[in-house]
Each structure stands twice: as structure tokens, then as C-alpha cells.
Amino acid sequence: MSRLTNDIRNQMARKLVAYRYTDLAEELVQLNHALADRAYNHCYTKDIIGHMDAITKAFDRAFFVASYLRVNAGGYKLSIGGTISNRWVRIPQAAPRKFMIVQSTYHNITDEKLIEEIKEFADRNRAFDGVCCTAYNEALSVLNTMTTDKKLAEAWPEAMDVIGDLIPEGERTLPVVQVSAINAKFKLPPKKETK
Numbered sequence: 001m002s003r004l005t006n007d008i009r010n011q012m013a014r015k016l017v018a019y020r021y022t023d024l025a026e027e028l029v030q031l032n033h034a035l036a037d038r039a040y041n042h043c044y045t046k047d048i049i050g051h052m053d054a055i056t057k058a059f060d061r062a063f064f065v066a067s068y069l070r071v072n073a074g075g076y077k078l079s080i081g082g083t084i085s086n087r088w089v090r091i092p093q094a095a096p097r098k099f100m101i102v103q104s105t106y107h108n109i110t111d112e113k114l115i116e117e118i119k120e121f122a123d124r125n126r127a128f129d130g131v132c133c134t135a136y137n138e139a140l141s142v143l144n145t146m147t148t149d150k151k152l153a154e155a156w157p158e159a160m161d162v163i164g165d166l167i168p169e170g171e172r173t174l175p176v177v178q179v180s181a182i183n184a185k186f187k188l189p190p191k192k193e194t195k
Helices: 006-043 046-058 112-143 149-155 157-166 180-186
Strands: 064-066 069-073 076-080 097-099 107-109
Touching (some): 006 157, 046 097, 107 112
């Protein structure tokens, strides 16, 4: 039996949040990349890209290369196309592309439909961070009531498939008690695929 440190509890809470919300993060990243593609095509026409390619042949580092585009969409200033990331869930970024450094450092979006979609995405992404933060705090409050790995395994057996690997192998115990409300929150136990 080993004591659960604050660091281990934090890791467990983060892992539970990542387990529960990675699917939503992947959905947001697809939307993020699609909006970034549309914003890039809005700001960089084929003619502009052709000129940039010609300049790049002479000066290979003439342009900023990044996987994100900083935009001003109707007063919403944000980066799109990069990584959907908060403190708990991180999804890979889009492929890098060339950008010009614009005077304001933000590319102004003038297409009204695209502006509204970028605003909706920004609001959804902000709400997503709030949901993850709340879930992290809820998981941590439950984990903070457990002082040892044995108590954790007894009190919250459904979570062990997700966070049990953070307990040294020889110290895992069999589950006894159920924690139903928090299990519903994190969709525990995980559904095992049948082969």
C-alpha cells in the first residue's frame, strides 16, 4: 500500500479529464483546422501564394511559417489552426504553412459568414476549457478524499482502468465500493472492445 501524493492525484485528475474529453477536443480540432483553411484561403489568394512562392525561391526564409493563423474576426482576436490545447487535453496541430507578417499581426477577416463561424468556434473552445476545468476540480475533489492507493481502488474501482497505471503495479488492489455520480460524469468504466 502506498500513499497518494498531491502530484499523483493531479496526474490522475488530468488523465480522467483527457480520457473523458479527448473526443470533444478532436471534434473541435477538426472545426479549428477547417476554419483555419478557410481563413487562410480568404486572406491568401492563389495569386498571393504564387508571389510568395516566387519570393521564397530567392529568399527561402522570407515568410513566417506556422501551423496557426492569427485572425481578427469581428473583434475576436485569436489563433486558429494550431493546437487545441488546454491544461488537460492536447490535440495535434495542423500542417505548417507560410504567412506574411501583417502590420497588426492579425489577419482581418471580412467575410461575415466566416466571422460568425470563427466567433462560434472561439466561444465553444472557451466553454470547452471551462468544462474541462470543472471536471478536473470534481475529479480532484474525489481523489483528495483518498489517502492511499488501496482506498482509491476500493472506493473508485471504475476509474482504475483509466488511472490505475499511475499506481505501481504491485500495489494495486481489488475494487469494493462504487462511486456512481462521478462515474457518470467521466463515463466510467470504459467500454471494452470485443474481439
